[in-house]
Amino acid sequence: MFHPILKRKFEYVTNYFETAIKNEKRSFAQSIVLYGQDIAAQYYLAMEIARQLNCMKDADPACDCLNCSWIRNNQHPAVLTVSKNDNKPSDDTSSKVISIKQTLMINNSLINSSDYYRVFIFCDSEIGEMNEFEKKHIQDFGGLNFKFPQENWIPKPLNRDVLIEASANSLLKSIEEPPERTLFLFLTEDKEDIIETIISRSQSFYVPSFNAQSYDTEFLTAALADYPAIKKINVINTAAVLLEAMQEHDYKVEYVLDCMEFYLAQMIKRNLNNKMLVQKIKKDISKIQHAKKQAQAYIKPQLIIEDLLFSFAF
Structure with missing residues (x-):
């Protein structure tokens, strides 16, 4: 039975696997895509x-x-996290992508039989200090007692710049004809962020944010009232409104950036038929990721917010 922490929030996915696992044939897809804004929740679910x-x-x-003890300690020999920072061959010098060397290593490992159920969890990751919001969010899953693969490891969503086409394509035969007792899990925000050849061979499950109420988007409504049509001439005033709201609520810039990312993600859901707008919002979300790195570099919040809004503007 799945842990109550996950079962309460992700009833559909957990029921699917509980039913399938109870079936002696364990008849479920051997390649699964989990998608949604909450990558930490996806990782713990995986x-x-x-x-x-x-x-x-x-x-x-x-x-x-x-x-179970091995898996909780992230030390199980057959349960592997595959990211640009994890489970690379010794001669793999890549640092920005899941490389072909990694996927070939996986393919070669599947030639041999295993006494375990092999699970490969594909995601992006960063090594660094978590912001306060991320730390608080991870605490929500404390009862699961799962450790991350490395110290200062932060799960991030897959995209095509990380799981590059060549690496993804090298996995296709293993995904199409996997050995018994093998499961591939891909963690991402949007199914479009993974190449179609993977998506078409996988079963997809939407994973809602574990604690969406933690995102305060009300204070963003006034500040981003003109989005996506913010003009450069108005950026300084818009930034001032946002910075004033931050001070009033005593919000740190890292939390504000998380809220902005969530705010824009919700806007995507409301405008799925407007492909041009969705494309712009996705680009702006990637700019928020850059702003988060600026925050980690201790750049002043005012400069971060102004720089970000200028990048949104036209």
């Missing part, structure tokens, strides 16, 4: 799926069998 598949007892949330 780890719990791996634990369910490998548990040596009854898959109880408190099980302390060897496999």
